[in-house]
Amino acid sequence: MLALDGRVALITGAARGQGRAHALALAAAGADIVAADAPRPMDGLSYPLGTEDDLRDTTKRVEELGRRCVPIALDVRDADAVGEAVEQTVISMGSLDIVVANAGIFSHSLETHELDMQSWVDVTDVNLNGVFYTVKAAMPHVLRTGEGGSVILISSLAGTKGLASLAAYTAAKHGVVGLMKVLANEYGKYGVRVNTIHPNAIGTEMVQNETLYKIFRPDLEHPTLDDALPAFAGMNPFGIPFIDPVHVSNAVLFLASAESLYVSGAQLPVDAAAAIA
Ligand SMILES: NC(=O)c1ccc[n+]([C@@H]2O[C@H](COP(=O)([O-])OP(=O)(O)OC[C@H]3O[C@@H](n4cnc5c(N)ncnc54)[C@H](O)[C@@H]3O)[C@@H](O)[C@H]2O)c1
Numbered sequence: 001m002l003a004l005d006g007r008v009a010l011i012t013g014a015a016r017g018q019g020r021a022h023a024l025a026l027a028a029a030g031a032d033i034v035a036a037d038a039p040r041p042m043d044g045l046s047y048p049l050g051t052e053d054d055l056r057d058t059t060k061r062v063e064e065l066g067r068r069c070v071p072i073a074l075d076v077r078d079a080d081a082v083g084e085a086v087e088q089t090v091i092s093m094g095s096l097d098i099v100v101a102n103a104g105i106f107s108h109s110l111e112t113h114e115l116d117m118q119s120w121v122d123v124t125d126v127n128l129n130g131v132f133y134t135v136k137a138a139m140p141h142v143l144r145t146g147e148g149g150s151v152i153l154i155s156s157l158a159g160t161k162g163l164a165s166l167a168a169y170t171a172a173k174h175g176v177v178g179l180m181k182v183l184a185n186e187y188g189k190y191g192v193r194v195n196t197i198h199p200n201a202i203g204t205e206m207v208q209n210e211t212l213y214k215i216f217r218p219d220l221e222h223p224t225l226d227d228a229l230p231a232f233a234g235m236n237p238f239g240i241p242f243i244d245p246v247h248v249s250n251a252v253l254f255l256a257s258a259e260s261l262y263v264s265g266a267q268l269p270v271d272a273a274a275a276i277a
């Protein structure tokens with residue numbers, strides 16, 4: 001059993017989906033959780049974002065595991081708000097040991113010259129700038145414990161491959177890898193490890209919506225999940241369309257725990273081998 005007793009984790013994008021699964025996994029291992037999510041509305045997304053109600057649900061479920069949970073309504077595009085959330089974390093919980101920069105959005109355009117400017121700005125703002133703001137605010141507190149720590153940046157298959165139709169998303173998710181490598185070099189001397197996780201086709205609202213299905217089934221006007229399943233399954237040699245978030249959480253848990261003491265600077269795929277397919 002990977003133990004996180006007495007540790008405090010900040011997880012962005014924790015209202016639902018993978019972020020919620022990570023909160024529950026880390027709490028089950030003994031960590032107290034700060035769950036941040038519920039951003040300002042963003043025009044142009046093809047699916048809804050997490051809400052304060054979702055955040056309350058995450059909080060309730062963490063508390064049912066016997067751990068403390070502080071929900072924070074936060075937009076990671078707002079560097080000042082991220083700074084305040086981190087301060088609030090440390091005031092409420094006393095320390096900060098684990099950071100999971102998970103908040104992200106998705107958008108696409110068939111070819112890159114068709115991608116609208118706002119979409120580029122929003123995706124890079126959330127998926128790259130937001131990760132930097134989170135790390136910048138968190139690191140002084142993680143270092144202050146003097147006991148090392150773990151910073152986990154959620155990238156993607158798109159942080160490994162040049163996925164067509166996903167220019168902004170792919171650029172941002174590659175950017176996160178560059179940031180991780182710098183951080184792993186800078187903070188190793190303090191015993192802080194920094195890694196990226198590269199999920200693919202995780203069964204959450206981000207990818208289970210009609211717009212995504214249409215990328216795989218442009219021949220249909222209103223494709224359904226069933227219509228898109230074979231195409232999702234074709235992305236990996238396991239032939240599975242979706243991976244349950246808990247499998248990404250297992251990777252987060254390993255990287256958060258002392259069992260990964262000298263694992264740093266790694267890009268860990270949770271993609272059923274899609275990256276090498
Ligand atoms: N689902 C997949 O197949 C997949 C694959 C690879 C990588 N990822 C990455 O995994 C992470 C989690 O995604 P998910 O699959 O759980 O999707 P999701 O949409 O269910 O969850 C993402 C969460 O991030 C929050 N968020 C978005 N923008 C935010 C902002 N500006 N400030 C604060 N919170 C914000 C959303 O409200 C949402 O709750 C993301 O970084 C995503 O890019 C997902």
